[in-house]
Amino acid sequence: MIKGKSTYNHLVKLLAVSEAIWWSLVLICYVLVPFDSWGVKLLHSEMLGLWLLIPALAALSWIQWRWKARIYEQYSGYGSTRMLWVKFEPVKAFLHYFLLRSTYFFIVLAMAQPVAGSRKVNGSKRVLDLVICLDISNSMNTKDMGGNQSSRLTAAKQAIGELLNQLKGERIAVVIFANDAYTQLPLTMDYGAAKLFVPDIETSMISDQGTNIGRALEVAQDQFKDTESGKAILVITDGEDHEALWKQQLEKLKKKHVELAYLGLGSTKGGLIPNNPYDESEGYKREYGHAVVSKIDKQGLTRMASASGSILVTSDSPFPNIYDIATNYKNAKNKQVMKVEFKVDKNYFYIPATLALLCMICYFFLPIIINPDKS
Template structure:
């Protein structure tokens, strides 16, 4: 985009017609010769043509300089538009049970992280945050549009960062705290866990009611199944081996959480089912969000000023040398 910062300076061009009228009123100077025999043989251009050319050259230089005074500028990225987006917080269970390797050939945690990153890639113009919870809940990433940083922080998640346990209610409350001041029309928590609430001082149903009071939907995802599941252990003698351990789940509570907040519940017992769950969640409603872009201005006056000065100097030089008029 191109514009002039000071277009009022173009009024200076009004000097041109005034100058033209003044030139027309000037009396032409003549030189008397006792005889024309000495200059008859000179093959010179018409004096009137020379005068016209020099006048046009001077006017062109003047116009270029005035254009420079008007400060032409190139405007880059000057626009304001509205896009559709929602605010989403991913709440991820990182308790020890997420190490279960019933999602062969990798464990639940690895699958959950991979599908979370795929989910992020499907979103555009949505602010997405990340909280993790075990015995306590922590914010891994506040709401952001920088998906590259978000995916890096998802990769950084490790089991054992928080003391073991499954505080579902505390995880929901931590996510609500990130969304409560949001002005987005749609606010969503995607809660992914593989167990039952066994830690924290906030009941999951109470946390769901809190989310509802802030207009937040919760989509619950149960990853894996209950009962005996294989867990890897490091044996100092035999190396890595697997043991069967009991995992308790509470799908009823997860369904109630989704119902209370007008969300939905999904059960994923394999990677494909988890991918389908995220795909359905990705089809959420969207709301209008105004996005502003700052404008940058690049001065272009030198493209007119320098040629104008050079042409003016050329005109002055020609007028006082080759096309010098005798008095």
């Protein structure tokens, strides 16, 4: 049996030398020879900060060794019977620390997830391209929603915002139309951008007034360039289509398997169309000396929906319920399965994890592996 002080001093030196060698090698590997030069990178390099706890483990081991050395010195003259519980083998003590420290070291390295190279993976995803056609004819300024609380255009913007909140993964585009139509927002999955664009839409954006739903459907189809995606169009309007050109587009929509839906806004009682939506004191639209009363054209909307077998939802609420429309778009039958091939990093976390497991096994079986000397 080695005496306490000499044992303690031997262990401290062994600890200092081993740690110096260990961290010198780590420093060389991580700084002087960066992982990038090996084609290796760490997905979560911030996890390496947990290595800073290793000095705390070394400090605890040092405190324990010093305590054992003092106890050993105190009872060294009381015979082997009193010394059984204070046996102090330096090799075993150091290996216990080394294996425990190494286990923790490799676990942290595994958590950092070293990756190198990539591999191809085949998969599939369900995709849907949705184009929202928003009517911005002057009649959409009529305030007959919710008992004259807000305009149809305001309610339409509210409906689009709620729809965006319910969609997940669909690409969306926005087309504005009156007598002509324009793409306001091309297809995107950036719902945040859409939520910024939509509130700024006003009826003054198109000077050529009227309600040409057929033209809106024609412009909307220009967004469907990805043949592998599901296709859908949502028309938000008060239904006063003065052009009746939408029938010409139905056959094209059927050939392209485009699903069509309508959201009709306005009340059956109707309301006046303001000349200036921001200042009603400028009066209302008049024809033949009489104020024009704009009403939702439910018959026209029903006719259009029936002709294409489309969903039709009408509302006179300032917060239209678009649950049925959103549910229909989220339904898997409306989405096409598109095969995709993508690359993923080759993750080698299992190598340090295996080393950690081996160190832990050796830690538990160390008393069997090493037979301590008996004094």
